[in-house]
Amino acid sequence: MPSLIETRALTAFYGDFQAIFGVDIRLDAGETVAVIGANGAGKSTLMRSIAGIITNRAEMILHRGEPIGALAAPDVVRRGIALVPEGRKLFSSLTVEENLQVGAYGRSVDGPWTLDSIYRLFPILKERRRNPATALSGGQQQMVAIGRALMSNPDILLCDELSLGLAPVVIKDIYAAFSKISAAGAAIIIVEQDIAQALKVADRVYCMMEGRVTLSGQPAEFDRADIHAAYFGAEPNELH
Amino acid sequence: MTTEIEAPAGWRVETRTRLSTIFAVISLVLVLVLTAAPFLVSRGVIQDLFFILTMLALAQNWNLLAGYAGLISVGQQLFVGCGAYALFGLVILAGLDPILAIPLAGLFAMIIAVPTSFVAFRLYGPYFAIGTWVIAEVGRLLFAQWKMLGGGTGTSLPREATREMLGISLLQDWFGMRASAAADALAYWLALALAALTIAFVYKLLRSKQGLGLAAVRDNETAARALGVDARKLKTAIYLLTAFLTGIVGALIYLQKARISPDAAFSLTDWTAYVVFIVVIGGIGTIEGPILGVIIFFLLQNAFSNYGSWYLMALGGLAIVTMLFAPRGLWGLICDRTGWELFPVRRLLKGGPLRQDDKGGPNG
Amino acid sequence: MPILELNAVSKSFGALVFAENIGFCVEPGEALGVIGPNGAGKSTLFNLISGNLSVATGTIHFDGRDVTRQPPMQRCLAGMGRTFQIPQPFDQLTVYENLLVAGAFGAQARESEVAGLCADILVETGLIAKANMPAGSLTLLERKRLELARALATKPKLLLLDEIAGGLTEGECRQLVATIKRVHQRGIAVIWIEHVLHALTAVAERILVLNFGRVIGVGDPETIMASSEVREIYLGMEV
Amino acid sequence: MSFIDTLLQGVLLGGLYALFAAGLSLVFGIMRLVNLAHGDLIVLAAFLILVIVSTLGLDPFVAAVIAAPLMFALGWVLQYHLLNRTLGKDILPPLLVTFGLSIVIQNGLLEGFTADSRRISAGALETASVSLGNISAGVMPLITFASAILVIVALNQLIYRTALGRAFRATSDDVVTASLMGIRPNSIFAIATGLAMVIVTIAALYLGTRANFDPTAGPARLIYAFEAVIIGGLGSLWGTLAGGIILGVAQTVGAAINPEWQILVGHIAFLLVLLFRPRGLFPRAAD
Amino acid sequence: KDVAIKLGYVSPQTGPLAAFGEADKFVIDAFLATTKGMGLNYEVVVKDSQSNPNRAAEVAKELIVDNEINLMLVSSTPETTNPVSTTCEAEEMPCISTVAPWQPWFIGQQGNPGDPASWKPFNYAYHFFWGLEDIIAVFTGMWGQIETNKKVGGLFPNDGDGNAWGDKVVGFPPVLEKLGYGLTDTGRYQNLTDDFSAQINAFKQAGTDILTGVMIPPDLTTFWNQAKQQGLKPKIASIGKALLFPQTVEALGDAGHNLSTEVWWTPSHPFKSSLTGETAATVAEAFTKATGRPWTQPIGFAHALFELAVDVMKRAEDVGDGDAVAKAIGKTKLDTLVGPVAWGSDKLPPFAQKNIAKTPLVGGQWRLKSGGGYDLVVVENSLAPNVPLGGKLEALA
Ligand SMILES: Nc1ncnc2c1ncn2[C@@H]1O[C@H](COP(=O)(O)OP(=O)(O)OP(=O)(O)O)[C@@H](O)[C@H]1O
Ligand SMILES: Nc1ncnc2c1ncn2[C@@H]1O[C@H](COP(=O)(O)OP(=O)(O)OP(=O)(O)O)[C@@H](O)[C@H]1O
Ligand SMILES: [Mg+2]
Numbered sequence A: 001m002p003s004l005i006e007t008r009a010l011t012a013f014y015g016d017f018q019a020i021f022g023v024d025i026r027l028d029a030g031e032t033v034a035v036i037g038a039n040g041a042g043k044s045t046l047m048r049s050i051a052g053i054i055t056n057r058a059e060m061i062l063h064r065g066e067p068i069g070a071l072a073a074p075d076v077v078r079r080g081i082a083l084v085p086e087g088r089k090l091f092s093s094l095t096v097e098e099n100l101q102v103g104a105y106g107r108s109v110d111g112p113w114t115l116d117s118i119y120r121l122f123p124i125l126k127e128r129r130r131n132p133a134t135a136l137s138g139g140q141q142q143m144v145a146i147g148r149a150l151m152s153n154p155d156i157l158l159c160d161e162l163s164l165g166l167a168p169v170v171i172k173d174i175y176a177a178f179s180k181i182s183a184a185g186a187a188i189i190i191v192e193q194d195i196a197q198a199l200k201v202a203d204r205v206y207c208m209m210e211g212r213v214t215l216s217g218q219p220a221e222f223d224r225a226d227i228h229a230a231y232f233g234a235e236p237n238e239l240h
Numbered sequence B: 001m002t003t004e005i006e007a008p009a010g011w012r013v014e015t016r017t018r019l020s021t022i023f024a025v026i027s028l029v030l031v032l033v034l035t036a037a038p039f040l041v042s043r044g045v046i047q048d049l050f051f052i053l054t055m056l057a058l059a060q061n062w063n064l065l066a067g068y069a070g071l072i073s074v075g076q077q078l079f080v081g082c083g084a085y086a087l088f089g090l091v092i093l094a095g096l097d098p099i100l101a102i103p104l105a106g107l108f109a110m111i112i113a114v115p116t117s118f119v120a121f122r123l124y125g126p127y128f129a130i131g132t133w134v135i136a137e138v139g140r141l142l143f144a145q146w147k148m149l150g151g152g153t154g155t156s157l158p159r160e161a162t163r164e165m166l167g168i169s170l171l172q173d174w175f176g177m178r179a180s181a182a183a184d185a186l187a188y189w190l191a192l193a194l195a196a197l198t199i200a201f202v203y204k205l206l207r208s209k210q211g212l213g214l215a216a217v218r219d220n221e222t223a224a225r226a227l228g229v230d231a232r233k234l235k236t237a238i239y240l241l242t243a244f245l246t247g248i249v250g251a252l253i254y255l256q257k258a259r260i261s262p263d264a265a266f267s268l269t270d271w272t273a274y275v276v277f278i279v280v281i282g283g284i285g286t287i288e289g290p291i292l293g294v295i296i297f298f299l300l301q302n303a304f305s306n307y308g309s310w311y312l313m314a315l316g317g318l319a320i321v322t323m324l325f326a327p328r329g330l331w332g333l334i335c336d337r338t339g340w341e342l343f344p345v346r347r348l349l350k351g352g353p354l355r356q357d358d359k360g361g362p363n364g
Numbered sequence C: 001m002p003i004l005e006l007n008a009v010s011k012s013f014g015a016l017v018f019a020e021n022i023g024f025c026v027e028p029g030e031a032l033g034v035i036g037p038n039g040a041g042k043s044t045l046f047n048l049i050s051g052n053l054s055v056a057t058g059t060i061h062f063d064g065r066d067v068t069r070q071p072p073m074q075r076c077l078a079g080m081g082r083t084f085q086i087p088q089p090f091d092q093l094t095v096y097e098n099l100l101v102a103g104a105f106g107a108q109a110r111e112s113e114v115a116g117l118c119a120d121i122l123v124e125t126g127l128i129a130k131a132n133m134p135a136g137s138l139t140l141l142e143r144k145r146l147e148l149a150r151a152l153a154t155k156p157k158l159l160l161l162d163e164i165a166g167g168l169t170e171g172e173c174r175q176l177v178a179t180i181k182r183v184h185q186r187g188i189a190v191i192w193i194e195h196v197l198h199a200l201t202a203v204a205e206r207i208l209v210l211n212f213g214r215v216i217g218v219g220d221p222e223t224i225m226a227s228s229e230v231r232e233i234y235l236g237m238e239v
Numbered sequence D: 001m002s003f004i005d006t007l008l009q010g011v012l013l014g015g016l017y018a019l020f021a022a023g024l025s026l027v028f029g030i031m032r033l034v035n036l037a038h039g040d041l042i043v044l045a046a047f048l049i050l051v052i053v054s055t056l057g058l059d060p061f062v063a064a065v066i067a068a069p070l071m072f073a074l075g076w077v078l079q080y081h082l083l084n085r086t087l088g089k090d091i092l093p094p095l096l097v098t099f100g101l102s103i104v105i106q107n108g109l110l111e112g113f114t115a116d117s118r119r120i121s122a123g124a125l126e127t128a129s130v131s132l133g134n135i136s137a138g139v140m141p142l143i144t145f146a147s148a149i150l151v152i153v154a155l156n157q158l159i160y161r162t163a164l165g166r167a168f169r170a171t172s173d174d175v176v177t178a179s180l181m182g183i184r185p186n187s188i189f190a191i192a193t194g195l196a197m198v199i200v201t202i203a204a205l206y207l208g209t210r211a212n213f214d215p216t217a218g219p220a221r222l223i224y225a226f227e228a229v230i231i232g233g234l235g236s237l238w239g240t241l242a243g244g245i246i247l248g249v250a251q252t253v254g255a256a257i258n259p260e261w262q263i264l265v266g267h268i269a270f271l272l273v274l275l276f277r278p279r280g281l282f283p284r285a286a287d
Numbered sequence E: 001k002d003v004a005i006k007l008g009y010v011s012p013q014t015g016p017l018a019a020f021g022e023a024d025k026f027v028i029d030a031f032l033a034t035t036k037g038m039g040l041n042y043e044v045v046v047k048d049s050q051s052n053p054n055r056a057a058e059v060a061k062e063l064i065v066d067n068e069i070n071l072m073l074v075s076s077t078p079e080t081t082n083p084v085s086t087t088c089e090a091e092e093m094p095c096i097s098t099v100a101p102w103q104p105w106f107i108g109q110q111g112n113p114g115d116p117a118s119w120k121p122f123n124y125a126y127h128f129f130w131g132l133e134d135i136i137a138v139f140t141g142m143w144g145q146i147e148t149n150k151k152v153g154g155l156f157p158n159d160g161d162g163n164a165w166g167d168k169v170v171g172f173p174p175v176l177e178k179l180g181y182g183l184t185d186t187g188r189y190q191n192l193t194d195d196f197s198a199q200i201n202a203f204k205q206a207g208t209d210i211l212t213g214v215m216i217p218p219d220l221t222t223f224w225n226q227a228k229q230q231g232l233k234p235k236i237a238s239i240g241k242a243l244l245f246p247q248t249v250e251a252l253g254d255a256g257h258n259l260s261t262e263v264w265w266t267p268s269h270p271f272k273s274s275l276t277g278e279t280a281a282t283v284a285e286a287f288t289k290a291t292g293r294p295w296t297q298p299i300g301f302a303h304a305l306f307e308l309a310v311d312v313m314k315r316a317e318d319v320g321d322g323d324a325v326a327k328a329i330g331k332t333k334l335d336t337l338v339g340p341v342a343w344g345s346d347k348l349p350p351f352a353q354k355n356i357a358k359t360p361l362v363g364g365q366w367r368l369k370s371g372g373g374y375d376l377v378v379v380e381n382s383l384a385p386n387v388p389l390g391g392k393l394e395a396l397a
């Protein structure tokens, strides 16, 4: 059976600038995969490519064996792949509830995730549901962003830098929510800077550096030195 | 003149390029040649040059407002009109010599800009654009009520006023020019001086600290304020200044036309829309752009304006095509190809204790 | 005399109160950490201090003067430098020019006087490689560094930092802490909002905890971290 | 009595302005698109209705029903293939492109229809009136006003009560993120402009029956439409109606004092509102 | 001599006033054909003012400086004639202008229109058309034909024409007062006004039987509809400018019936072209045949402009010398397609005698034809008794 998502020699460009050089990763049903790496390694670019914000050659990305690399974002969503973008990106003129509702615009299928179940996952959102999304704090906004992505009941959830700017207690909550999301049937790719956190929840890990995958495997397989090497190419070197 | 600001610890800040130095010399020569033009070419050419220079001055002013200060105004016709009406008022009602009246006309436009800026600067973005348009309409309607200068009918400058203008008799005596040719030459020199000074001034401003602050305000006003830039003061200063210069250009244009009416002097199409067109076709936010734009506009008008509505349709079409395919204008295209900068304003950091392999860095 | 003194400062948006009776002092050269759950009102507090929001009641004194009614610009000129939680670069200017703006205006100097300083700050914050690139082309984290660099270029007496360590790798985080320590050692007072606690505690001499717009504790890092209230509402540990 | 009459005429005139403005408001609210060709599009629609009336001999109201889908299609194509490419943070590209469009439409119509001033005849309705006490109001202005209210109610329902409306607003906030929700921004914008063109058709019907129009008649009223939108506040359709009424009443009251000041007073009312409420009367929470 | 005489011609051919320039091409083609047949060598450089005064001044200057024309001809509304005439005067270029009542042309070009003492005649700019005194005579002549209460409502916009018509010295008010009419003038409204209820209320209060004014077509429609809706029922409505062209009357639907207006030229005017000998009727017919459009009043005047040009150039001592040509214009006495034209008449006020020549004006009323469309019927000819009457003025329904 083909993987849920598979990239084959994926490359991606911003204008003339190449951000990713031949990346191969794979996500199987029920898995949680973490992608880690230094700033500018190309993690977000990878997520955007899969989600269709950056389009590529069709065969570079396979979804259940079908080429989807050339599809634009709206079509990718319809196939059940949802992205929680880096930096939350909520719709400022919509209320919290409308932000959630709009998540189901392209794909409203029956599944575990409804307004109610999302409010159960993040009770604070129910209290603030009539507020404009911008009036929420950073953490609350992150919750909305996750909820919004879940509203399309995706098979595959892509999360970019979830814990950025969140209080420890909220990070804990959100990662706690992951086990529920995963249990509800979605496979997850998380991009995370907080390595410890990522290794805790991931079944498998890819480490990226300068647009290439430099390390992959199960968390238990590596130690800090491996990761350092994969991050920086060599010994950890302080710049100044 | 040194081209670098010396900074300690081996850093250098460069703004000038070799090309720009060569260009500076060329443009100086060009200005000199242009100054001699009335003795070298026919009156028809002088008139065309007058048109080009006045439109260029208007375009540079609008570019300063929109391209550098981020103030997209569609109400600059207000200042053209105020300057023009002030000239007519001063000449006809106060009996002043037109040449003396021109700077006063600019002053009048600037005075009008004071209350106007108060209203306009409460608005941002599209609101500012529409707001300035409405203010200009108010100006038009108010001047249309000024019965002494003909109200909505408008009025003409008495022939003697331009005939006996300061300097005309000198020109007649020295060079044997006819009065109307002498008046043309005089207006032309004023336009040339105005255009050249405007460009020089804009360039100087952009390379100054205030110019840097202006760019910051354009890009992000909140952040600029938080960093100590007095955004309001800067914007107001630029707005008043462009009002002054635009008013002078307006006075000059209508001195040449000798006839005024509110609809003509406050025409959105003639004094703002075409000017916007010139700036954008040429390349907004550059000094080179308006120069290029005004030449294109002139050539187009000369070649095709006899085709009536087809010409205008083509003009509209060109505006659309430019915006779609060369949003940074013609100069943007040229710049991308060649990397030329005739009026460089970027402060580039060079030298210093840098790793030599940093791409995009000062040595890269 | 404290460099910053807040007295009974309050602010509400409509019926919701986001700063309630906040009062504290920061001594010159002190490093104060601010923590609190998301939505506690930390950024709001910064906006009140920097003047981007106006206070409803209470007073703010900076460097011995009452700045309660002063606009942000004046406070910047008086020596308050801040970063925005959501970076606000001048997109079309180069990174270096971004700093020059801050240096020339914020520190009220001629361009040539701050040219070297700005370059040095770029080195210090690791942005020197991007000095001549338009700021619009920076990534999120580079933008955050630019925020810090710009604030430094205003030659502040008090530096307000809003979440600048998020998303950094361990190595980068260590560098950042080192940078802030250096700044601090030069005698600049720092108030730093941060969720990355190990970074914050490495610098902060005191920590202030906010919740629901109220100060629920101020003290040295160990005491604060040990307090059961903080452990419960912020760290999420069962007590 | 005459004061009440002045007020009534002003309110009815405001209905017309609101109709001119409603399409603009929709497009401005959703895309921040300052459409300088809006007035010319109204004139274009008026010519379309005129052609249908004169070739098929239909009643103008029926003709408008036929014209509306055509205008929708035109708006869709225009937005999808042209205007979408100008959208962004910068307000200048749309400004210039729609200015170009305005010139093209005007002169195209001039070539096609000459400069003659035309009129859509609504027969006896044109001069019919109902008297309320001892003031009388024209039937056409009343219908115009009612249409304005209807249009605004309908648009509000659409924007705040339907998934399409949410998609409109979401796309207006952030195109890329909207596409992550499965929204196709280009078609969403195209639909919005198409809808705006349907409203333009309605406005054209009333413009064309109220006064003469010729190919250059568009820009003259564009400024009132913008004023109405801005007085109301970005994205608020009821605000647009209020804006139209404020303008209309200011004009008639100004005229009652002295017709010389009629249009001036309208503009001054606009500036006064902005002086005290720079973001209009009913601005959206965030922008 | 084989050097062509160059005539410059400016008129609004595009833009809102394009209807005035509609016949230009036809007239100029015919003119060139005729002169060629006569062995005369003329060249006409045509420029379009685009209905824009700025543009009009610009093209005038171009014609003078670049094309080096010998004589300027300009036509149609003060928005075009005034900037062109002013430019000619400054450039010492002889100029013949027409199709604008002489007051807005003459006074409108004076530095201070409010101060008659400061008005000066021109050296190079000449104008032929009728004046306000004529239109007042024609209108009051029509009004006298039926019983009214002599209360008049005036609608004068704040533009070249409106200001002249409503002027307290040279316009309607003093004459109407003298003739015993009571005028309600609410003030100068702005063109393209959307609401006339203020005026309608004032007229209703004054109980006016007669309406007059000089309006642009869209404003007339707006006003007329509103007046009917609000129950204003005058017996006579004599409106200038708006009712010149059959298309604009047709745009009013049935409501245009019996509206009256000034008539400067019709195919039934008993005049002949000095160039071709054609009568008014033949010229109008030829136009309709060539273009498929109904005749309009500017045809006659455009034609007459070129008649005058040929006449003047024949008499000028040196066609290349502006002063000689201007002198020749001043001495013109020619019977044209629009009637006799001669400058220097003592029927005009002294300040205007030199530069103004007057052509006859009559009054007409638009009548619905039984098969649809409108006829313009001449109902008043006391200023030009040789123009045949088609009937008497009828009251509005
Ligand atoms: N919009 C863009 N235009 C140009 N270059 C870009 C753009 N976005 C990212 N890049 C460049 O692409 C490379 C990879 O960026 P990407 O955002 O994928 O990194 P990342 O691994 O997500 O880093 P971070 O941890 O900082 O989020 C970087 O060098 C970055 O500078
Ligand atoms: N303009 C506003 N209108 C209404 N409420 C607002 C506004 N700005 C902020 N808030 C509310 O104020 C509260 C405090 O927000 P603030 O941004 O200060 O939180 P914070 O402590 O900085 O959180 P975080 O750590 O997530 O950045 C939040 O609940 C937020 O919803
Ligand atoms: Mg990233």
Ligand SMILES: [Mg+2]
Pocket: A138, C042, C043, C044, C085
């Ligand atoms: Mg915050």
